Amino acid sequence: MAKQLHTQIDIHATPERVWQVLTDFAAYPDWNPFIIRAAGSARVGERLTNRMQPVGGRMVTLRPTVLEADPGRRLRWLGRLLVPGVMDADHSFTIEPLGGGQVRLVQQERFRGLLVPLVGGSLDRHTLPAFEQMNQALKRRAEQPQHQPQP
Secondary structure, three states: OOOEEEEEEEEEEOOOHHHHHHHHEEEHHHOOOOOEEEEEOOOOEEOOEEEEEOOOOOEEOOOOEEEEOOOEEEOOOOOOOOOOOOOOEEEEEEEEEEOOOOEEEEEEEEEOOOOHHHHHHHHHHHHHHHHHHHHHHHHHOOOOOOOOOOO
């Protein structure tokens, strides 16, 4: 059984700026309402530690492995519950240039495994709204003017 969640948001920022915000894991506690703490680096093969707070759901910590890290374009990781096939979550962020100083951020996750039929409703009620909240927060942060260092 499989289930997919899909969200997107248009952001007035460069792909590089959105990538910078998305991959600055140490700053997540400052702005991210969904992944409230993250550690690791956006490099293929790296294990991340993500502390997540779904809307109205229980906080959970997962340790996904980075599958893709294409700066300014795509970040993708795979998380697993226990062993492969129980519940695998393939999460991606794709940054699509729109022109005129804008990008579209597409955040999606494909869930597969034995537990998916049991948690599908919860994913719609708790996880999907958390994606939307994260998208809005990332947009606000990426669109903020960046402070230039003083000479």
